Amino acid sequence: MIVPLSRPVPFAAAGEAQLAELRALLARLGYTQAAAWARMGCEPVGVYRNPVDDGRDPMQLNDALDACIRLFMDGEGLSRPILSDLMGAEALALLAAIGLVESVPGDDAMLRATVQLYPTQDLYVVSDRHFDGRVSSEVVTNDVVYPAITYTVARYLELLPRRPIGPMLEVCGGTGIAALALSPTATRVWSSDITQRSTEFARFNARLNAIDNLTAVAGDMYEPVAGLRFDLIAAHPPYVPSLERKLIFRDGGAAGEEITQRVVEGAPAHLTPGGRLYCTCMGSERVNAPFEQRVREWLGEAGADCDVFFFLVQSHDPLVYYARAAASRRIGFDKIYEHLLPLKELGVRELLYGTIVIRRHGEARSALTLRQEIHGEVTWRDVDWYVDFTTMMAQPDAPERLLAMKPSTRDGVALAVRHTKELGEWGPTGSAVLSTGPFAAEMSGHAWLAALLARCDGERTVRDHWQSLRDASAIAPDWAPEELAAMVRTMIVGEILDVADAPRPERNRPSGDA
Numbered sequence: 001m002i003v004p005l006s007r008p009v010p011f012a013a014a015g016e017a018q019l020a021e022l023r024a025l026l027a028r029l030g031y032t033q034a035a036a037w038a039r040m041g042c043e044p045v046g047v048y049r050n051p052v053d054d055g056r057d058p059m060q061l062n063d064a065l066d067a068c069i070r071l072f073m074d075g076e077g078l079s080r081p082i083l084s085d086l087m088g089a090e091a092l093a094l095l096a097a098i099g100l101v102e103s104v105p106g107d108d109a110m111l112r113a114t115v116q117l118y119p120t121q122d123l124y125v126v127s128d129r130h131f132d133g134r135v136s137s138e139v140v141t142n143d144v145v146y147p148a149i150t151y152t153v154a155r156y157l158e159l160l161p162r163r164p165i166g167p168m169l170e171v172c173g174g175t176g177i178a179a180l181a182l183s184p185t186a187t188r189v190w191s192s193d194i195t196q197r198s199t200e201f202a203r204f205n206a207r208l209n210a211i212d213n214l215t216a217v218a219g220d221m222y223e224p225v226a227g228l229r230f231d232l233i234a235a236h237p238p239y240v241p242s243l244e245r246k247l248i249f250r251d252g253g254a255a256g257e258e259i260t261q262r263v264v265e266g267a268p269a270h271l272t273p274g275g276r277l278y279c280t281c282m283g284s285e286r287v288n289a290p291f292e293q294r295v296r297e298w299l300g301e302a303g304a305d306c307d308v309f310f311f312l313v314q315s316h317d318p319l320v321y322y323a324r325a326a327a328s329r330r331i332g333f334d335k336i337y338e339h340l341l342p343l344k345e346l347g348v349r350e351l352l353y354g355t356i357v358i359r360r361h362g363e364a365r366s367a368l369t370l371r372q373e374i375h376g377e378v379t380w381r382d383v384d385w386y387v388d389f390t391t392m393m394a395q396p397d398a399p400e401r402l403l404a405m406k407p408s409t410r411d412g413v414a415l416a417v418r419h420t421k422e423l424g425e426w427g428p429t430g431s432a433v434l435s436t437g438p439f440a441a442e443m444s445g446h447a448w449l450a451a452l453l454a455r456c457d458g459e460r461t462v463r464d465h466w467q468s469l470r471d472a473s474a475i476a477p478d479w480a481p482e483e484l485a486a487m488v489r490t491m492i493v494g495e496i497l498d499v500a501d502a503p504r505p506e507r508n509r510p511s512g513d514a
Contacts, residue, residue, distance in 0.1 A: 002218045003195040003248065006141035010099040010114035011126070011204050018098050019208055025091055026124060031068040033119040039065055040073075046120045046157075048073060048149040061086060072117040073149075075129050077104040080111050100126075120149050121157065121181045123209050126201060127174070143195040146249040148177035155313065156236040156280035157181060159355050161380045166231040169270065171221055171263055174249060176202030176214065178234040183211045186232070191216045192224050195248055222266045229272045235263045239282040241351070243339060254342035255284045256351070261298050264358065268302035273362040276387075280355045285315070287347040292371050295356055307361055307368040307394075309387060311378075312354040318343050321351050359387060368394055372493075378438035381505030386439065386493070389502045393489055402485035403466075407497040408458035412436045417450045433496055441494025445487075448474040456497060462488050 026032075033046075042049050061067055061078075067086040070076050080103075084092055092111070095101040100117060104110035115126040127147040147153070160178055166187050170178040173191035175198070183189045183206075191202040191214065202216035217224035237259040242251035252259050260281045267277040283291040292310040296303055318340055326333040343351075354374070361367070372386060392398065418430040428447035435441055443449075451474070452465055460468075466481040475484075491497040498504060 001194065001220050003143050003197075005196045005200070006143050009197065009200045009204070010102070012099070012200075014098045014204070014207070016207065018094065020210070021094060022098060022100075022208070023124065023210070025094060026068070026119075029064040029068055029087060029091065031065060031072075031119060033122060035065055036069055036073075036119055039069060046149055047151050047154050048118070048147070071101070071111070072113050072115075075113065075116065077107075077110045077112040080109050083111055116147055116149075118147075118149055121177065123177075123180055123205070125149075125175050125177060125180070125205050126208070128201075142246060142248050143197040144247060144249065145195075145198050145201045146174050148175045152280070153177065153236065156234075156278075156355070159280070159311070159357075159378065159380050159383050160234055160278055161232065161276075161384055163384075166272070167228070168232045168234070169225060169228075169230045170234045172235050172237040172249075172259065173202055173216070174198050174236070176205050176216055178236070179214055179216075180205055180209065180211060182232070182234070183214055186213070188213045188215070190214070190225055190228075190230075192219060192222070194218070194220050198249075221262055222270055225270065229270055229275070231272050231275045233267055233270060233275070233277045235260075235277070235279040235281075237263050237279065237281055241282070241339065241343065243342070252282070255346055255348060256282045257284060260356075264295055264298045264356065265300070267358055268299060268306055268360060271306075271358075271360045273360055275360050277358040278355060279358075281353075283310075283352045283354075283356075284343070284346070284348040285350040285352055287349060289347070290371070291352050292356075292369055295358075296367075296369050299358070304367060305360055305362050307359045307387070307391060308370070309357040309359075309368070309390075310352075310354055310371045311357065311383060311386075312352055312371060312373045314353040316351040316353070318348060318351055355383075357383065357387060359391070361391060363395075365394055365396070372439060374438050375440045376438060379505065382438050385502070385505055389493065392502065398489075399482045399485050401501070402489055403463040403481055404461055405488070405499045405501050406458050406461050407456045407488055407492065407499050409453045409456045410435065410495060410498050413453070413496055415450055415453060417447065433491075435495040437495040439493060439495050441490070441496060443491070443494065443496070446474070448472075453496070458498075458500070 061070060061082060064086045067083055071078055100114055101111050102114050104112050113129060116129055117124060117126045125148050128145040157178060160182060162185050164185050168182050168186040169190045170176065171192050173179060173193040176191035179189040179191040193199050196218050199216050199218040206214040238250050239252040239256045239260055240250045241254060241256040245251045260279060263279050285291050292308055296308045299306055322336045322339050325331045326336055368390060370390060414434040416432045417428050419426045420429040430447055431449040432444040448469060455465060462485055463481055466484045469475045488497060492499060
């Protein structure tokens with residue numbers, strides 16, 4: 001099934017020469033990624049804020065950059081003579097010829113954009129004239145094309161790997177932003193969407209950026225790419241819990257998981273050995289049913305050679321979630337109970353937001369099912385490291401490899417030792433350690449943990465540390481070296497320890513670098 005166009009796309013007749021001229025024009029007007037986001041004061045780059053929210057004067061136009069921002073991002077109708085003075089009459093003629101601007105109905109002296117057009121991900125991208133569900137066009141249709149400059153899209157994109165890969169597919173593609181962004185590092189990219197409108201927008205975005213290795217296709221989920229396999233599949237599906245389907249890009253069923261489940265179910269048949277699915281979504285934690293375990297169940301028999309990882313960013317109490325939705329006027333306060341009822345019937349305890357990563361491993365071992373909380377900023381390199389390290393630790397020789405590793409304590413780790421007074425003497429009776437970073441952990445343990453961390457200098461192996469603890473009678477005689485190795489593995493993941501065998505990615509590097 002394909003959802004047909006609800007209304008014509010405005011840029012259907014644009015030619016390649018016109019688009020090349022448009023790219024040059026936008027750069028000449030100063031409408032670049034760095035300049036536009038700096039002018040709006042938006043951090044991080046690529047996440048839009050309404051002028052009412054960020055303190056900009058919506059009436060002030062100082063130069064061509066202001067005119068572009070107001071016209072193409074804020075969605076305002078602007079004076080044709082003022083735009084002509086700031087941007088040039090020829091510029092306006094080109095924008096009109098391509099179909100990106102039109103007269104405001106009933107007032108030929110005013111111009112408005114037919115789409116949102118913005119620089120992001122070192123690209124120019126168009127979507128429908130709306131933001132965060134607030135649609136500025138007069139007719140709201142269910143196939144409206146969602147913008148690529150929201151917080152959730154930024155979260156989605158930052159975890160997609162920018163290393164060289166083979167073929168890549170984006171499902172629920174919308175503007176095609178992931179396929180566009182990964183086109184320089186993939187041999188070929190596909191963007192698939194159930195709506196013909198999104199497909200036309202993705203095709204235009206590829207042409208607008210002179211990207212020639214992108215194919216935009218319309219169809220239900222994986223149907224348009226039947227028989228094809230990919231090194232990477234990316235998805236940002238509709239996941240808002242909803243009682244009815246009003247907007248295709250947003251509504252994901254009662255618990256928000258209906259489209260996500262279909263993305264996961266179809267992935268194994270389209271992943272190459274070693275290939276990965278990245279799906280940023282909302283899921284539900286249910287009574288006796290952790291979300292990542294239900295994701296594994298969605299895979300069925302095909303999940304036997306698939307590892308499942310869930311990187312958790314936020315969790316929400318359903319009542320608080322809908323109370324906030326009502327406060328922001330997305331639903332009425334009288335509708336809160338109506339929305340909560342199906343979640344209660346399903347046994348939903350929490351609504352979770354994060355990214356599912358599924359990797360086809362093709363190895364003779366048990367598949368992994370893991371959850372990892374993310375704290376603060378994270379990049380695709382961090383996720384790659386986590387997947388690679390935990391899968392290395394799933395190998396049969398992992399305990400011996402760990403015992404041979406030489407851990408060192410990371411900078412920034414905080415350690416506290418608890419002392420207790422007994423029989424008139426103070427002595428250490430426990431310890432706690434806290435780390436920093438996207439996978440930061442807080443651990444409490446034996447008093448000897450402090451001494452262990454102090455001795456972890458990258459020179460001694462885990463087996464050496466076990467022997468030292470045993471010689472000092474700090475551990476029980478029957479405490480096996482593999483038990484210390486398991487503790488060290490947890491501390492490596494939790495950013496307490498580093499090992500040369502699994503070097504972490506450098507911090508403070510742009511996530512888009514290859």
